[in-house]
Amino acid sequence: MRLQLRLLGGLAIAVALALPAHAADKVKIGLITKFPVPFYSTMEEAAKKYAAAHPEIELVTGQGQAATDIEGQIALIESMITQGVKGMAITPVDPTVAPALDKAVAAGIKVVLVDNSIPNWKGATALVSTNNLNGGKIAGEYLKTVLKSGDKIGILQGVPGVPALDDRVTGMMQGLGDLKVDVVGKGATNCTLELGTSVAEDILTAHPDLKAIYSACGPPIPGAVKAISNAGIANDKIILVGFDACCGEIEAIKSGAEDASVAQFPAKMGELGIDTVAKAIRGEAVNVNVDTGAGLVTLKNVKDFE
């Protein structure tokens, strides 16, 4: 009897060893990104690379169509639940996707928010993102080195009300520290080129002696560059600082039209996002706030960010 048991146990161990890792049930993890721009493609690529290096993970991805595609993202969340994922990393397109995520949580799915948080939503296992306040501070600290007290600056906001974008402006002001600048103009760009151009034009028309423009996101920057040249102001007269180092900013920094930008690391978000989900599924303790860092891009180090 004992021998039989021992044999049985030995057999079980042998079988367990003989079975290759992928034959065991793979853990299905979902990644939902907002919409097709290089930032989210980079994130998705990094997540796929992570999954390739971890054969026990099966990654399914989905992406919405636009910044306003809330229904599309909800459909993707529901589809992931149907596909039986054990956890998902998601860049929420809007706080209104929370009820759909509640369904996922109710189905026992671990939800990790990436890039953006959903204020007051309690269902998230963790938030993996750039600390936007710190990112903003980096921009503010840079501006502090190039501006004097009393200088006039203009701010191109992102989407007012979106905490991640508002934090970038708040952080920048904090980064300026005791330097007292005069914020003469401030306007919402919704992170678009079109509005970036017109808001920058409006500020420049009212204040031709402007010293600096700070943009809370990337796409308005080329618009601001155009507005500055349209106003007949020389490139080096206005300090232009952006956020994201995307959407034409790298080119603008290389040409000297833009002075600096705060880069986020989408690849880190993709990698750490999936990593956090996997850990949570295994029942390991995870950091509630995973910071993916931010760095200043200037002409000196722009090569590293291409």
Add this chain to the structure above:
Amino acid sequence: MSVRPTTLALLLFFGTTFLFFSLFAPRFATASNMENLMSGFSFLAILAIGQSFPILLRGIDLSIGAIVALAGMVAFDLTLIFHVPGYLVLPAALAAATLAGTLNGALIVYLRLQPFIATLATLAVYRGLVYSISGRQLVRGLSTTPITDRWITDLETYYDLGSAVGLSRFIKFPWFPLSFFVMLALLAVFQSVLITTRFGRDIYAVGGNLEAARLAGINTRRTTIAAYAICGFCAGIAALILVARLTTSTEALGTGMELTAIAAAVIGGVSLSGGVGSVFGPAIGAFLLGVILLGLTLLGVSQFVQQILTGAILLGAIGYDRLLVVRRQRRTAVFLAERA
């Protein structure tokens, strides 16, 4: 009526597509996916049912996406800013949507504007109005406050019909969302309006030949305004379903939905040349789009390819519609020639 063969072809296409994805897309034929289909596309079917009326009149309503946002924002403001009870909010939001639709109709009738131009203009007007009355912009912190009024949130209710009829003992049966039954009710009402009432006959007459209808003594103006009002009303219903689903509203709610609804209506056999079609077809058209989108997502097809395929299907539907129109014209010509 020449609706039948088209509807049959549509049902056949729907069945084939459904079968295809059931066989090849993992987890397509599951209760959970059917729930996704019903809750994610019933409101689109409602929009398509509404959109059928302008298209039956050889018109179009491009503003329904904005009307959705308008009705949604009215519900949002009344609930969260003014704390109006839900049983008053629902009719108020529907009234706003119906009024917006009526205005579309009035512009087309009294200013003799092309429906395309008139509703393109009101699309901008309504969307702008949404932004200016948006409680999310006016009151800080409201953008993250969910709507909790039971009258509104209960629109997002699921019914376990499977257990009720005892089917759940045999298979995992999907829970049916309330929005699906709302859609069925609207479908039944508007289909019978089209078939049995004088107003329904007037719609086909006006859409088939406006001048002939006028000469036959039909009040074409009233018919047109009513058609656009119905379209607005349906947009209002869809808006309330969406608001219940999101437990809030946004300024961008419904953006681009007018095009999907028009696509569903055309795929559903409503002729862009007016006078031909039903509201049954557009509802099927909406769910056909849903089956395709959900199926392709489960197959892991990227959303770009999904858009291309949706466009191709729309092109196919429009091409088929043109073919039928040309054939009808030829038949009429032959008929007239024989009589002469």
